[in-house]
Amino acid sequence: MEIYLDANATTPVLPQARAAALAAMSDDFGNPSSIHSTGLKARALMDAVRARAQRLLGTGGGQLLFTSGATEGIQTAVLSALRALRERRDAGESIGSLLLYGATEHKAVPEALKHWNELLGLNLEVRAIPVGLDGRHDLAWLSLQAPRAGLVCTMAANNETGVISDLDGIEQALSGSRAFWMVDGVQGLGKLDLRLAARRIDYAPFSGHKLYAPKGIGLLYVREGAPVTPLLAGGGQEGALRSGTENMSGIAALGAVLAALEDGQTFREPATLARWRDRLAETLLAAFPGLVFNAPLAVSLPTTLNFAVPGLSSKLLLDLFDAADVRVSGGSACSAAKALPSFVLQAMGVPEWQAASAVRLSFGPAVTEPLIDEACARIRACGEALRESCLTGTVAQEGTPLTPITRYVVDGACCWLLADPASRTAVVIDPLPELNERLERLLRCQDYRLLAVLDTHSHGDHASSAEGLRAALPDRLLHGEVDALGWPMDTEQLVLGEQTLRRLPVPGHTADSTAYLLGKGSQVRVAFVGDTVMPGALGRTDFPVSEPLALRDSLRRLADALQPGTLLAPGHDYENRFATTLSTEAAHQPLLAGALNGSLDALGLASAKAEFERGLGLTEYQTMACGARVCSGPEAAPELDARGLRLLLRTHPEALLVDVREPYEQRLSLLPDLGAVQLQAVPLSVLIEHLPEWLALPAETPVVFFCRSGNRSEQAARALRRLGHDEAYTLAGGLALWPQCEPGLEAALYV
Structure with missing residues (x-):
């Protein structure tokens, strides 16, 4: 059974809403603009839904327009307010110089502000309202800026964190300002008592699919007397304020959801929801040691938890939960695919690792207790799976046996862990600061001793964390004094069970570039070559510490030391090729082929590389490129x-x-x-x-x-x-x- 805990992104359609939508399609299918009986039935249904929504939202004399969803409602509200501001300015009135929006608003809001501000030629300054660590607006700041604002956009509750805005405080901060006020009510529908007409809110958009209605139906509240400019002109539906034949099946479904809000049976009371949220929170804390919540629960919706676990990426956690058939998300569904740190959490000022590792768990008010029970059971299972993999906890245990070679990647940079299960010894090659805690936990959990922590060269794009890892594991080190790259001074080879690791100097990329050859005797199984050879590139040689004239001989020396088909494990892998061979790279890289077949001498290779690397920009990770890439083979697999x-x-x-x-x-x-x-x-x-x-x-x-x-x-x-x-x-x-x-x-x- 799937446990769906991503209700802030969308919800399943309520059974009675599905039935109402189907009935509207099959029975009450009339066009509400038609004057015959079938059309009048559709009109009556639509009017009844509107009346129920007005009652539940407390709209008073304000209008409610049916829309396709919150984005359309936001666009209409912003367009209406900004057009009114332009008319005021054209009439000689002062309209202020600012358009304000909460720093944690859904991206639809600032994008709409920028869009219509430009198209209408207002050219006002679009500025974010700061929020505190609790995610709430800085009301003192807003009070100071409000007199200069033409439009202020805030939200009832945040979609990522669940933080509830202090709407009464915002209204007080706007006291005396002529600014229009829009409140994004999407996450508040069915969860908060918004009392729209009792506040000075001018516009409030809502979306049905966030509360068990289908996608494609929404509402826009417009305060009595507030200006409205139609976003859609045409047949004059919705009092000529939103043209287009109404989505009757969506309206009928939304009506069924609104009726459920009034029946007192379908949806849980806030106190019950808060109690179930607290159970989930307690389970998370027990399952994932060190877990932190990114927003205070006291001022958050009782249906939302946003958390991060030290040392675990949001992607890892999402994959973990998904394997257990528990659906959660990394934040807003609209931006989750971009895999960027949460701008909401960044605006709140939480530590960067929390913003980058955040996971959102959210459920709807129609949730049942058995589902919460099962969710807690699966969360506990997820925690056990991570402990088994030595990803959480600090108690030594056997755990899942380590594989002889494991690769870790951070922004294209590779770190390699070599392990021998029989002797419980390990070597780390090219450690990365982001991985030290994870590696320390893993080695302690598996009870491994550390033969060496090695660098393949002096890094230019990141600081080596070798010394930090050694310092974190003093009781695990098997060798004392080491050279600048971490090789133990008292040995010429490192023994990993039946295999040995030996050094091979390969200067070029840097003067101290070194390859580490893993194998038995003269048979090399894998060569850890750092940035000397990468999939699709040779290490750049334009650094002050490079030795470009030495690269050609280093490549030939490497080729002499390897067997055909020996895998090369690179220090950087920007395209996720994992490993390569000299023959594979020679087929794709003419400069490498020329160095190996003798058609390029040392000067020729250095000169050609210098020209090739001229003006080399940053990588897609905005890090220093360690080599100029060339076309490296098939770009897609069947x-x-x-x-x-x-x-x-x-x-x-x-x-x-x-x-x-x-x-x-x-x-x-x-x-x-x-x-x-x-x-x-x-x-x-x-x-x-x-x-x-x-x-x-x-x-x-x-x-x-x-x-x-x-x-x-x-x-x-x-x-x-x-x-x-x-x-x-x-x-x-x-x-x-x-x-x-x-x-x-x-x-x-x-x-």
């Missing part, structure tokens, strides 16, 4: 939908299916009878461990990767294809779009 996968499995029973989700996700998924299907669980973070075995498969053997949404599996398939196995595929849409009930497919994947 996708298979459910039907395509079924056909492939019939024609290729030897096909291999690979689940690239992380262990904590796989732990929360059910494994059905897979029959004869070959399935591997290979988290994306340890992909490099399995690339050689997949590359050794017969060329015609399909390898199909899958994950939750198709993003990670696409990366894995693309990486394998680039290395030479053309029969690599990704499951389109991942498990999120998997048709679990389609006959004959249950044995193919986890469900």
Whole structure:
């Protein structure tokens, strides 16, 4: 059963609302502008819904217009207010110089202000009203600015944090100002007593789909006497204020929801909702040590929790919850796909890690106690899955065994953890500050000792955290004095079980660039090459610490030390290629090919690179680029939908299916009878461990990767294809779009 806890994004449609919408489509389907009996029935239904909404919202003599949703309502309100301001200015009146909006408003508000301000030629200053750490508006600031404002936009309750605005305080701050006031009422509908006519609110937009009505229906309140400029002109519906044939099925459904608000049975009382929210909060705190709430519960909606867990990204938590069939979000659904820190939390001034790692849990007032009980049980299971993976907690435990090579990535920079389960020893290569806490917890949890913390070179784009990691694990270090890159002074090689790690100087990118070769004897399994060779690029050599004339010989020395097919583990991987080989890179990089085949000497390579790297800009992460990238192979892997996968499995029973989700996700998924299907669980973070075995498969053997949404599996398939196995595929849409009930497919994947 899916546990849906993302009601602030949208809600399921209430059963009685669905029934009302269907009845409006099949029975009361008339056009309310028609004057025959069928049309009059539709008109009566629409008028009844409007009257009920007016009663519930306390609109008094104000108007309620049916709209397509809150965005249209916001646009209409802003257009109406700004056009009135222009008319005042044209008449010689003072209108002030500011358009104000709350710093935590939904992006629809400031974007509408900027849009209509420009189109109407007002050219007023659009400025954000500051908020405090509690998410509430700075009323003292607003009082000072209000006399200069033409329009003030705030919200009843915030969609990300649930913080309830002090509307009475805002009204007091606007005392004496002629500014129009718009209140975004979307999250307040059905949860707050807004008393619209009792306040000086001029406009208030609402959206039905936030409270169990379908998408595409909303309301706009306009205070009696407030100016209205139609956003849509045409047939003159809604008193000529919003043209277009009314959405009767949506209106009927919204009416059913409003009726449910009045019946006293369908929706829970605020006290009950607050009690259930507190249970969820207590469960979260127990499941995730160190969890912090990003907004004070005392001034928040009783249906919303916004939290962050130290050391855990919001994406990790979203994947974890989704694997447990618990739907939560990273903030506003409108901006979640951009994976940026929450601007709402940034405006509140919370620490940056909280803004970047925030998760929102929200439920609607029609929630049931059994659903809350089940949600708490699954949250506890999520916490246990993370503890099993040593991602939370500090008590030493066995946990999920470490894989010999694990990759971590932060903004394209790679950190590698080498581990030998038999001897419980590990090496960290190119540590990153953002990962120190996680690595420390992991090594303590698994009871590993640390052979070394190494850098492949002196970094220019970030500070090495090697010293910090060593300092955090003094009781785990097996060697004392180390050189500038972290190599122990008392040994020439590091022993990791049956394998050894040795150094190979490769100056060029920097004077101290070093590759670390992992293998048995002279057979190198993986070479950790830092930025000397990256997927699609050679390390840039235009730094003051670079040795461009040494690079050509370093590349040839590296080639001599490796076997054909030896994997290169880079220090940066901007396109998620995971690993590469010299032959793969030589096929895509003419300069590397020239250095290896002798057609370029040291000066020729240095000169060509200098020209190629001229004016090199920042990466997509706004970090220093460590190499100029060239076209590096296929940009997309073939996708298979459910039907395509079924056909492939019939024609290729030897096909291999690979689940690239992380262990904590796989732990929360059910494994059905897979029959004869070959399935591997290979988290994306340890992909490099399995690339050689997949590359050794017969060329015609399909390898199909899958994950939750198709993003990670696409990366894995693309990486394998680039290395030479053309029969690599990704499951389109991942498990999120998997048709679990389609006959004959249950044995193919986890469900």
